[in-house]
Amino acid sequence: MRDFLKGAPLSALAAAALAGLLLAPTVAGADEGMWTFNNFPSAKVKQAYGFSPDPKWLERVQLASVRLARGxxxxxxxxxxxxQTNHHCARACIQQVSTAEHNHIKDGFTAAELKDEAKCPDMEVNQLVQITDVTQRVNAATAGKEGDAFSAALxxxxxxxxxxCTGGADDTRCDVVELYHGGAYNLYKYHRYQDVRLVFAPEEDIAFFGGDPDNFEFPRYDLDxxxxxxxxxxxxxxxxxANYFPYASHDANEGDLVFTSGNPGRTERLDTVAELEYERDHALPDRLLYLAELRGILLQFTSQGEENGRIARTKLFTLENSYKALYGGLQTLVDPALIATKRKDEAELKAIIDADPALKQQYGDxxxxxxxxxxxxAxxxxxxxxxxxxxxxTQxxxxxxxxxxxxxxxxxxxPDGKRLREYTDANFPFIRQxxxxxxxxxxxxxxxxxxxQLVYMQRQxxxxxxxxxxxxxxxxxxxxxxxxVKGSTLGDPAERKRLLEGGQAALDASTDPMIRFAKLVDADALAARRDVEANVAAVQQKNAGYIAQAMFKVHGTSIYPDATFSPRVxxxxxxGYEQNGQHVAPFTTMGGTFDRATGAxxxxxxESWLKAKDxxxxSQKFDAVSTNDIIGGNSGSPVINKDAEVVGLIFDGNIQSLGGDYGYDGSVNRAVWVTVGALKEALAKVYHANRLAKELAGH
Structure with a gap:
């Protein structure tokens, strides 16, 4: 048992009771779980599918997988x-290298030669190279502290x-990852790459075929x-x-075992009832109302000309995707059964702790x-x-x-340890880029x-x-x-560089109205942040750590942590699955795309697809679904077989998976992905991207 699982010894009565307790939201069922590389349930996979990933296999997968730092x-x-990633993951880069004359979102992009690959202005790629348990060191630093003192020490x-960990090197990124909401801490060391260039992107009309109506749905016909x-x-x-996934020679078939390695964003599966009820009653409704208002503003803006549509389309795309995902999460939370189950689990675990003086003294309430x-x-x-x-x-x-x-x-x-987290030496290269x-x-x-935003602030x-x-x-x-906006020169990167390198003296001397405005609101913003860090985040982290330690005593390491936008498998x-009394098959075909197309x-x-139809x-498989447990942040994850070969590319989940922040239902939750056969077919027969196709074939 790892060091962070150690605690006060259990009495015989408490140990027996805990051993029999089943916490439904935390114990992984079949195919459930976003597992860390250093705690992967290989034995469970072998029992279910006859294959046991060994440490060498996991290391290979870890080193071939990457994180795109912006999400x-x-x-x-x-x-x-x-x-390989999604069109919607590289969308910001695609728009940034576009112009009014060359709209690569609309028309696609293909670099004919290496010299034609276009530099992405602010894309960062991270490759995880090492995981170290630092729980004891963190716990020792925060022991006995509360509120402000806990937050500052952490x-x-x-x-x-x-x-x-970084040793001052900008090409190394190190994150202390808080697992189990503070029940454990791991240090993740990455290679940081900031010279990233666009090679290929299809047109938006096929990358997001079906638009918002088909988003989070299946069947799908997207080359995302x-x-x-x-x-x-x-x-x-x-x-x-030494570290890449080759493309498989053939597609996966129904029933095949598949893995996905990616960076799921945030889940709340281990949250308390109080946290989930606040999310349901306040946080999500407020956020949805705000996004609806912003969506209306952007729709009006995009309707005022083709160029307006081009420059705002990516922001609108992201917003609409977020709205649908959050609304799906809210629909999950309003189901009384979820809260009732969570309340029952909490009461049972709390009763066991209360019944044992040693546990009660250690964890309190x-x-x-x-x-x-x-x-x-609130x-x-x-x-x-x-x-x-x-x-x-910050919109x-x-x-x-x-x-x-x-x-x-x-x-x-x-001093480094006194700064806001994003401005520490380890984290600042991301902002500087x-x-x-x-x-x-x-x-x-x-x-x-x-x-x-000004109107919104005044109203709120x-x-x-x-x-x-x-x-x-x-x-x-x-x-x-x-x-x-008219008076600011911050749109010029040279001016931003001058101000950044000039430090406090340059900022004090600046007459830029946006700089002055940022200063005007910053004292209040920082006061609000420090209040939340000390009186909300610190309290929740410390006490969620206690709950996690109690759960460890029940299940050991059979619990997977909530997602933290860090690498998972x-x-x-x-x-396939059943929906509204009908069976949904696990594959669509490329021919079906033309049947679904209406021309509007x-x-x-x-046009490239219409020309290539014949x-x-x-019958080539196009998009597919599998039971892999994923959420937002997994976009761009490879789907691989047991030989660590690419058989697909995650780009979405189905509508039933939108409650994945709060739980997993293996009967209907599905990951949605493009098949490797469709990727090859499109590159060869639609785009004639011969250089890229040869590279993917290993030539």
Whole structure:
């Protein structure tokens, strides 16, 4: 048993009771689980499928898999640094290298030669190379501390561990990953690559065929793929000969065992009832209302001309995807059975702890402490979200630049362990890349977004709020937004570089209105953040750790941790499912794409596909489903067979999987992916991408 599982000894009575307790949401059923590489249930896979991944196999999969740092997954698929991921994962890059004259979102992109591969301005690829358990060190640093003191100690020890790990090297990234909501801590060491170039992307009309109506549905007919290449420090394609997934010679069949390695974002399967009820009653409804308002603003903007549509399409795409996913999560949470089951599990575990004096002394009542923190957050959540969280001014690129410059100047002057986490030596290269990138900024869109956020802040905080009064004075939201965007030079990467390198003196001397605005709101934003870190996050993390330790005593390491946007492996089988009394087959065909096409958006095929119709094998498997347990963040994950060969590319889940943040139902939850045969067929017969096809074939 690992060190973090050690605790006060159980009495005989408590041990017997705990051994018989079944916590339904935490014990992995068949095919359930997003497993860490250092705790993969190989014996369970062997029992179910007759194959046991050994440490060598897992290491190979780990090193061939990558994380796209801004929210997706991918995999090396050639000996020369070629990465396979989704079109929607590379979408920001595709738009950034587009212009009004060359719209690669609409028309696709193919680099005919190596020299034609286009640099992605702010894409970062991470390759996990080492995992180290640092639980004892973190727990020793935070022992006996509460609130502010706990938060400060945790931040300081994490920064120290990460700084030691990177050794000051910008090409190394180290993250202390909080597993089981603080029940364990692992140090993940990555190779960090920031020279990433676009190789191939199909047209949006086939990458997202069916649009929002088909999103999170099956059957599907999408070629949601893109290829990028990682380059080394010398500007040459990275040598990945030792660590890549070759393409399989044939597709997987129904019933085949398949694995996926990726970076699932965040799940709340181990959350308490109090946390889930707040999510259901407040957090999700508030977020959905905000996204609906933002969606209306963006739809109006995109309707005002083709160029407006081009520059806002990626933001609108991301928003609509988020809205549908969050709405699906809310539908899961409003099911009374989920909360009832969770409440029963909590009561049983709490009763066992209460019945044993040693356990009671060790853990107290962590559920009550978490519930109290939720009550506190309910009071401060609006201010936090509007100024610092997911409903803040950071919808604007120019404001985000300004905030990062303002905070970098002050935070980087502090000792590493005293800084906000994103400005530590280990983490700052990620922000610096974005600040210095040459990705385009669109003033007309910036004005619309800033105006909306100003109106939203005024409505949410109230016109009499002291900060609102300082921001508005005697001006309207439209006037303020216009002045901020027109007067700012932060769209110029050279100016951002000057301010970043100039430090606090340059920021103090700056007359840029967006810099001044970021300074104006920052004191209130940071106050809200520190309140939440000390009185909500610290309390929940400390007490969730106690709950996790109690669960470890029940199940040992048979529990998988909630997702943390860090590398995980899942396993499953190619398998259909039942929906509304009908069987949904596990595959679609490329020929079926033409049957589904209507010629009108979002069911219009690009011209390249219409021209290639007669050349395409109509019976070639196109998209597929399997029982792999995935969520958002897994987009771009490879689907591999037991020989570690690519048989597919994850791009979605079905509608039933939208509750995956809170649980997994193996009878209907499905991962949706493009088959390897369809990838080969499209590259060869639709796009005639011979250079890329040869590379994927190992030539």
């Amino acid at each position: 997706c997954s991918g995999a090396f698929v050639s000996a020369s640094g070629l990465v 931040k300081e020890v994490q920064a120290a561990i990460q700084k030691e 793929v893109s290829y990028v290449r990682v380059y080394d420090k010398d500007g040459k394609p990275l040598n990945t000969k 962590p559920w009550a402490a978490i519930a109290k923190s939720v009550e506190h957050f 009071v401060v959540a609006t201010r936090y979200d509007v100024l610092e969280g997911g409903r803040s001014f 604007s690129d120019m404001f985000t630049f300004a905030r990062n410059l303002v905070r970098a100047a002050s935070e980087r002057a502090l 974005r600040l210095l990138s040459n990705s385009p900024v669109y003033p007309e869109l910036e004005r619309v977004l800033m105006r909306m 905080l109230g016109p009499d709020d002291p900060l609102v009064k300082k921001v508005f004075g005697n001006r309207s939201a439209e006037q303020i937004a216009d002045d901020l 899942s396993y499953g089988a190619v398998k 958006f979002p069911f219009a095929l690009p 050349a395409i094998n109509p």
